[in-house]
Amino acid sequence: MGLAAACELAREGASVALIDQSSVPNSQGASFDHSKVFRFAYPDPFYVELAVDALARWHALEADTGVRLVTQTGALLIGQHRPSFETECYAALRSRGLEAEMLKSNEVAERFPQFNTDSFGYGVYDPSGAILHAETAVRALVGLARQRGAQMTEGERVIGVENAADSRVSIITESGRAISCKHAMIASGPWSRKLLPFLADKLTTTRQEIVYLKPRSERGRFESNAFPIFIELESGFYGFPIHQRGAMKIANHHKGVEVDPNSRDDHVSQQFLDTCRAFFAEFIPALADVHVAETRVCVYNNTPDDDFIVDWHPRADGVLVVTGFSGHGFKFGPTIGRIAADLLISGRTSFNIDRFSLARFNKT
Numbered sequence: 289m290g291l292a293a294a295c296e297l298a299r300e301g302a303s304v305a306l307i308d309q310s311s312v313p314n315s316q317g318a319s320f321d322h323s324k325v326f327r328f329a330y331p332d333p334f335y336v337e338l339a340v341d342a343l344a345r346w347h348a349l350e351a352d353t354g355v356r357l358v359t360q361t362g363a364l365l366i367g368q369h370r371p372s373f374e375t376e377c378y379a380a381l382r383s384r385g386l387e388a389e390m391l392k393s394n395e396v397a398e399r400f401p402q403f404n405t406d407s408f409g410y411g412v413y414d415p416s417g418a419i420l421h422a423e424t425a426v427r428a429l430v431g432l433a434r435q436r437g438a439q440m441t442e443g444e445r446v447i448g449v450e451n452a453a454d455s456r457v458s459i460i461t462e463s464g465r466a467i468s469c470k471h472a473m474i475a476s477g478p479w480s481r482k483l484l485p486f487l488a489d490k491l492t493t494t495r496q497e498i499v500y501l502k503p504r505s506e507r508g509r510f511e512s513n514a515f516p517i518f519i520e521l522e523s524g525f526y527g528f529p530i531h532q533r534g535a536m537k538i539a540n541h542h543k544g545v546e547v548d549p550n551s552r553d554d555h556v557s558q559q560f561l562d563t564c565r566a567f568f569a570e571f572i573p574a575l576a577d578v579h580v581a582e583t584r585v586c587v588y589n590n591t592p593d594d595d596f597i598v599d600w601h602p603r604a605d606g607v608l609v610v611t612g613f614s615g616h617g618f619k620f621g622p623t624i625g626r627i628a629a630d631l632l633i634s635g636r637t638s639f640n641i642d643r644f645s646l647a648r649f650n651k652t
C-alpha cells in the first residue's frame with residue numbers, strides 16, 4: 289500500500305521517501321507471495337466498484353512497468369445454500385451491469401469437470417477472476433517508485449511518528465534518525481498494532497497457512513486455460529490453477545490463530561495439509577494425491593468488520609493511517625494508493641471512503 293501510494297505521489301512531483309524495516313519485498317509482509325486473488329465478485333457493490341477501478345489501475349501499471357501483473361482465469365464461487373455470499377456476489381455484479389453467470393451444478397460439471405458437483409448446489413462464475421502476480425507486482429512497484437524519484441530506505445524500523453514543534457511531522461527511527469516531512473503515511477500491515485497503539489484493541493493479526501501443490505496426473509486439466517480460481521467459503525478453501533513452477537496454490541480464508549508477526553511459526557501444520565486433502569477428496573477428487581511443492585505462512589491484519597482503515601491519525605496532524613486490509617486488500621492496492629495520494633496532496637478524494645473511517649469504531 290505504501291509503494292502504491294509512493295508511485296502515485298512521485299508521479300505528481302511530490303518528494304517521497306519510503307522507509308521499511310526490511311528489504312522490500314518483505315518476506316514476512318502481507319503482500320509477499322507469488323500470487324493473490326483478483327475478483328470483482330463481492331457481495332457489496334461498494335467493493336465491486338472499488339475492484340473495477342483497481343483492475344484498470346493494475347492494467348495501467350502493467351503498461352507503465354512493461355511487466356505482466358495480472359493473468360485472467362475467471363473465478364468460480366462454489367455455492368451451497370441460498371441466499372448466501374455467492375448469490376449476493378451474483379446480485380452485486382449484475383446490479384453493476386457486470387458479467388456473471390449463475391450455473392447449476394450440471395452446468396459447472398460441463399464446463400469444469402474437475403469438480404465433484406455432487407458436493408455442491410450451484411456455482412457463480414465471475415469472469416474477472418484473475419491471478420495477481422503479487423511478488424512480481426511489488427518488485428515492479430519498487431522499480432516504478434524509484435524511477436519516478438522516490439527515495440527508498442530499507443532495513444530501518446520506524447518507532448514513532450509525531451508532530452514536531454514546527455508543525456511538521458517527525459518520523460523517528462530505531463537507529464535514532466528523525467526525518468522531518470510535511471505529511472506521513474503509515475502503511476505498516478500486520479505490524480500496525482505496534483506502531484499505532486491506539487488501534488491495538490481494534491486490529492487482530494492471524495496466522496494463515498498456504499500450500500503450493502503439484503498434481504501428479506492430468507496436469508493439463510489444472511492449467512489456467514482449463515481451470516478457474518475457485519472459492520468455497522463454507523470450508524474457507526480457495527485455490528488457483530497451476531501458475532508457479534508447475535504448482536497450484538491453495539489457502540484458507542477462515543481466520544487462523546492470533547500471532548505476533550515477529551514471532552510466528554513458519555511451518556505449515558500437518559493438520560492443515562490433512563484438511564486440504566479432505567477438501568480435495570470431496571470437491572476436486574483428482575487432486576487428492578497432490579504432491580506438496582512449497583508451503584508458506586502469512587499474517588492477516590484484521591479489523592472487526594473486515595473493512596479497511598484509511599483515515600487521518602487522531603493524535604498526529606498530517607499523518608495518514610492506511611491499514612487493516614483484513615486478508616483481502618492486495619487487489620485494491622493501486623486504488624488505495626491513489627486514494628492515499630489524493631488525501632496527502634489535497635486533503636480530499638473523489639472516492640467515498642466513509643467505510644474506511646476510524647469514527648466507525650466509536651459507533652455502538
Ligand SMILES: Cc1cc2nc3c(=O)[nH]c(=O)nc-3n(C[C@H](O)[C@H](O)[C@H](O)COP(=O)(O)OP(=O)(O)OC[C@H]3O[C@@H](n4cnc5c(N)ncnc54)[C@H](O)[C@@H]3O)c2cc1C
Pocket residue numbers: 289290307308309310312313314316317318319320323324325326444445446447475476477478479480483496497498539585586587588610611612613614615616617618619620
Ligand atoms: C495468506 C494471505 C493471503 C492473502 N490473499 C489475498 C488475496 O488473494 N487477494 C487479496 O486481494 N488480498 C489478499 N491478502 C491480503 C493482502 O495481501 C493484504 O491486504 C495486503 O498485502 C496488505 O498490504 P500492506 O501494504 O498493508 O501490508 P504489508 O504488505 O505487510 O506491508 C507493510 C510493510 O510495512 C513495513 N513495516 C511495518 N512496520 C514497520 C515499521 N515500524 N517501520 C518500518 N517499516 C515497517 C513492513 O516491513 C512491510 O514491508 C492476503 C493476505 C495473506 C496474509
